[in-house]
Amino acid sequence: MKKRVMGNIAFAAVAGFLLAAPVTLAQDIRKETVHFKAGTSGTTIQGRIKGYESVSYLLGAKAGQVMHARLSTRHGATYFNIYGPGKGPGDEAIAVSDRSDPINTFEGVLPEDGNYTISVYMMRSAARRNEVSDYSLDISIGGKAAAAAAGNPGDATVAGADFNATGQLPCARHAGQPMGQCSFGVTRQGNGNGAITVFWPDGGSRVIFFEMNTPASFDKAQADGDAEMEVGSNADLYLVTIGNQRFEIPEAVMTGG
Template identity: 50%
Template structure:
């Protein structure tokens, strides 16, 4: 009995995922879709104890598909709901999905999901390398009203935003897409009224209104917006 228990413990240890405790073991990649598309395929490489975190925005009720095809068969992915990550309970574990390293399911929350790609502990300790392709898709239209809003503040958040673009301008578009018509250029530091945000093309888009008179309404990428006051700032450029 002791021999069997020891054998099972050894198997579990060798097959367990690597635990990345050092900050340098983790690399984060923001996933973005091309204009009008519902998915993307990423080609990447990891080595040893490295864990790559892919961040992707979606809304409750949409359907996500994830497929990982690695050169090293000790490579897997975990999918985490908004607010969770490595060390937390996973929404899906690629090693245990009905079809290995494949996920297809409805999303319970609105927010930013995380797909972590890693190698099992035994392979990681040996410093093995894995080249892989990761395909992520978000399908299904968003509802008229945001459902299951987690903590991204899609329909909440601050009353006002400020453009934060490291000195460059930000496109104000006619819709939540990099392919939508550009209405104007917003200046770095410009304050805007928050009219609510949605997820599209893998990222957060916010409908905003300029504070100067006459005002302009449009959509701006939420990556470049921070909380601000309602004080008017310089006008936009067409």
């Protein structure tokens, strides 16, 4: 079964998920554990790196919480990567800030409990010249899972993000690109209606609206041009195409079952 669906206008937050991070080749990795003051959910860190130095900031978080990170610097080649629990520089990152939009920012729903690492580093060309970078890193974590939802009975929401559930689903953003994994958050409004926000690995997001537990429309923007949405199905899996973008959405994401 396949059908074409036109898009609706909507707004979604910027975020990112699993992608290969650039190799920083840092020779001096300094590690610092981040603690928020009592009664707060964030902090601002002032730092400096020189040449191949990098700083790995470690902070604990729970699945379903929302992390915000923003790096401010006058140095044009200083960025950060974010790594999931048990990973660090040299591993696959969940965010690479030189590819984010806006640059050097991140907002995303965290997929699992554990200690996350934010690595601040300098690009190789600048590190080679032994340049110095002063920076300010703003970090906040909020949105604990809350009991009670307005959608299906038994749903929970992620406070601050209004998601009933979060997870990963297969996706591809560009033509010819192999399917990878994107994080998503779903909002169920009841009666089989709601919205799925898919977060692109290189920043930005796509919202797919569903009706009667079937993908029905999307957050069409000017950049989408005349793109239409095609929806196919294979058993309990929906195959969604929007221009060059592709998604595989299990029916359970919409039904909550």
